[in-house]
Amino acid sequence: MVDLTHLMENEVFMAFASYTTIVLSKMMFMSTATAFYRLTRKVFANPEDCATFGKGEIAKKYLRTDDRVERVRRAHLNDLENIVPFLGIGLLYSLSAPDLSTAILHFRLFVGARIYHTIAYLIPLPQPNRALAFFLGYGVTLSMAYRLLRSRLYL
Amino acid sequence: MVDLTHLMENEVFMAFASYTTIVLSKMMFMSTATAFYRLTRKVFANPEDCATFGKGEIAKKYLRTDDRVERVRRAHLNDLENIVPFLGIGLLYSLSAPDLSTAILHFRLFVGARIYHTIAYLIPLPQPNRALAFFLGYGVTLSMAYRLLRSRLYL
Amino acid sequence: MVDLTHLMENEVFMAFASYTTIVLSKMMFMSTATAFYRLTRKVFANPEDCATFGKGEIAKKYLRTDDRVERVRRAHLNDLENIVPFLGIGLLYSLSAPDLSTAILHFRLFVGARIYHTIAYLIPLPQPNRALAFFLGYGVTLSMAYRLLRSRLYL
Numbered sequence: 001m002v003d004l005t006h007l008m009e010n011e012v013f014m015a016f017a018s019y020t021t022i023v024l025s026k027m028m029f030m031s032t033a034t035a036f037y038r039l040t041r042k043v044f045a046n047p048e049d050c051a052t053f054g055k056g057e058i059a060k061k062y063l064r065t066d067d068r069v070e071r072v073r074r075a076h077l078n079d080l081e082n083i084v085p086f087l088g089i090g091l092l093y094s095l096s097a098p099d100l101s102t103a104i105l106h107f108r109l110f111v112g113a114r115i116y117h118t119i120a121y122l123i124p125l126p127q128p129n130r131a132l133a134f135f136l137g138y139g140v141t142l143s144m145a146y147r148l149l150r151s152r153l154y155l
Numbered sequence: 156m157v158d159l160t161h162l163m164e165n166e167v168f169m170a171f172a173s174y175t176t177i178v179l180s181k182m183m184f185m186s187t188a189t190a191f192y193r194l195t196r197k198v199f200a201n202p203e204d205c206a207t208f209g210k211g212e213i214a215k216k217y218l219r220t221d222d223r224v225e226r227v228r229r230a231h232l233n234d235l236e237n238i239v240p241f242l243g244i245g246l247l248y249s250l251s252a253p254d255l256s257t258a259i260l261h262f263r264l265f266v267g268a269r270i271y272h273t274i275a276y277l278i279p280l281p282q283p284n285r286a287l288a289f290f291l292g293y294g295v296t297l298s299m300a301y302r303l304l305r306s307r308l309y310l
Numbered sequence: 311m312v313d314l315t316h317l318m319e320n321e322v323f324m325a326f327a328s329y330t331t332i333v334l335s336k337m338m339f340m341s342t343a344t345a346f347y348r349l350t351r352k353v354f355a356n357p358e359d360c361a362t363f364g365k366g367e368i369a370k371k372y373l374r375t376d377d378r379v380e381r382v383r384r385a386h387l388n389d390l391e392n393i394v395p396f397l398g399i400g401l402l403y404s405l406s407a408p409d410l411s412t413a414i415l416h417f418r419l420f421v422g423a424r425i426y427h428t429i430a431y432l433i434p435l436p437q438p439n440r441a442l443a444f445f446l447g448y449g450v451t452l453s454m455a456y457r458l459l460r461s462r463l464y465l
Contacts, residue, residue, distance in 0.1 A: 014309035017247040021300045024240040028293065031236060045229060052282035074355060080235060080390060081341060085334040087243045088397045092327040127362035138338065145331050154324035169464040172402040176455045179395040183448065186391060200384060207437035235390060242398045 012103045016094040019107035020087065023114055027083055030076035030118070037069045075121040078134070079114065085141050086110055093144040096151060106140050113137035167258045171249040174262035175242065178269055182238055185231035185273070192224045230276040233289070234269065240296050241265055248299040251306060261295050268292035322413045326404040329417035330397065333424055337393055340386035340428070347379045385431040388444070389424065395451050396420055403454040406461060416450050423447035 037043065043066040044050045050062045090110075094103065117133035119125070192198065198221040199205045205217045245265075249258065272288035274280070347353065353376040354360045360372045400420075404413065427443035429435070 011309065017251070017303060018309050020243050020247065021303050024243050025297070025300050027236075028240050028296065031289075031293065046226070046279065048279050048282050048285075071356070076236065077232075077387075080239060081337075081386065084239060084390060084394060084397070085338050087239070088330050088334050091246075091401075092330065096327070124356065124358050127358050130358075134341075138341065141338065142335070145335050148327060148331050154321065154328050166464065172406070172458060173464050175398050175402065176458050179398050180452070180455050182391075183395050183451065186444075186448065201381070201434065203434050203437050203440075231391065232387075235394060239394060242394070246401075 011100050012094050012098060015100075015104050015107055016090055019111050020090065023083055023086070023111045026111075026115060026118065027076070027079045030072060030079060033072045033122070034069060034076065037066070037072060041066055041068065043069050071121065071124070075118055078117070078121070082114065082134070082137055082141070085145075086137070089141055089145045089148065093148050096148055098147065106144055110137050110140040113140065166255050167249050167253060170255075170259050170262055171245055174266050175245065178238055178241070178266045181266075181270060181273065182231070182234045185227060185234060188227045188277070189224060189231065192221070192227060196221055196223065198224050226276065226279070230273055233272070233276070237269065237289070237292055237296070240300075241292070244296055244300045244303065248303050251303055253302065261299055265292050265295040268295065321410050322404050322408060325410075325414050325417055326400055329421050330400065333393055333396070333421045336421075336425060336428065337386070337389045340382060340389060343382045343432075344379060344386065347376070347382060351376055351378065353379050381431065381434070385428055388427070388431070392424065392444070392447055392451070395455075396447070399451055399455045399458065403458050406458055408457065416454055420447050420450040423450065 038045075038049075039053055042053070042062045043064055044053065044062050047060065047063060050060060090107070093106075113133045113136035117130060117137065120130040120133055124130070193200075193204075194208055197208070197217045198219055199208065199217050202215065202218060205215060245262070248261075268288045268291035272285060272292065275285040275288055279285070348355075348359075349363055352363070352372045353374055354363065354372050357370065357373060360370060400417070403416075423443045423446035427440055427447065430440040430443055434440070
């Protein structure tokens with residue numbers, strides 16, 4: 001069996017691993033937030049959820065939508081749409097031997113932007129707070145994609 | 156050209172590759188299930204789909220939603236929301252030289268939980284079947300994230 | 311610090327990196343398309359967006375849905391549902407030492423199919439253009455999954 005720990009001795013890769021784990025854990029928190037609002041506000045998407053979690057004869061009336069729940073779900077979907085490209089492009093970028101401090105700057109900006117995006121979406125803060133957070137994270141990912149395609153294009 | 160097969164000689168990584176391929180294939184099956192219900196129940200989201208697959212003069216009436224189709228779509232989105240973190244965190248965890256049997260236990264529990272989640276969503280089974288399957292998969296991913304951040308944090 | 315550039319000297323991996331970066335950048339373009347239609351058509355999902363981007367006293371009336379925006383969002387979600395499996399399965403496939411020309415054929419077909427899928431969805435082209443593009447990309451991913459499970463199964 002080959003020892004793979006050397007990959008984790010690469011500092012850029014370790015930094016990528018840490019920031020990715022943090023941003024993915026943040027995204028997973030959105031599921032809990034959705035579940036929390038669904039249970040406290042009694043807003044369900046499935047009849048079987050009403051029956052168990054919305055006790056009472058008229059449970060079916062809890063089969064509805066709610067502004068708060070929909071807001072969390074939109075924030076969650078936006079996370080997915082932006083973290084998936086970061087995951088793929090960031091992994092390949094980390095393996096393309098970038099400068100350590102440049103790489104860490106990219107990762108920090110992205111993770112910061114996504115956390116701020118979530119805060120701006122859930123409070124909600126007035127626009128353009130959320131839009132700026134979105135475009136910062138977007139720009140960071142594009143910057144890594146550009147670096148990758150410029151130096152390692154192979155079609 | 157460098158030979159990369161040594162990465163695939165690492166047993167943890169091979170196990171991760173196998174379980175990931177299985178759980179992603181399962182997720183892809185959801186697309187087929189959606190297509191199946193859309194075609195058999197004549198429920199479409201786009202006018203051009205009605206025109207081709209819902210033959211007849213009054214095809215436009217098939218531009219509607221359907222409980223069954225929406226249920227499959229919710230299960231699919233839930234898969235996405237949970238399998239993406241598993242993909243990222245699990246990959247990094249696999250490269251961080253974990254104990255083989257612990258790693259395989261994590262992968263098996265996650266894949267089992269997601270398959271059971273799909274079954275519980277599509278039949279549907281009464282709650283809390285689906286909720287427990289969800290939280291088992293969620294906990295497995297968090298456990299890998301915790302292991303990763305504790306041993307390899309680099310910010 | 312270990313030098314990881316040798317991974318990027320592997321031709322299959324470099325090709326995977328290039329095609330993945332392209333297809334993820336294409337997916338990110340969908341966010342811009344959604345934002346473009348939301349702003350030009352004044353169709354918002356959040357009250358705070360109306361207040362800032364849909365100026366006027368009766369901004370609240372812009373809190374609505376729109377066929378064009380929903381179409382882009384469906385195309386975006388379909389991208390997510392298909393590119394995530396490609397990302398995971400394709401990465402593992404690339405590391406399993408496949409034949410270079412076979413691998414590049416897979417990547418090219420997938421990226422071509424997804425770009426054509428987006429065009430067919432957004433114009434929109436009559437069916438079965440979009441359905442064929444979808445199933446081509448789907449088949450490519452399944453073909454890589456099959457290759458991976460046949461040669462490297464470890465459960």
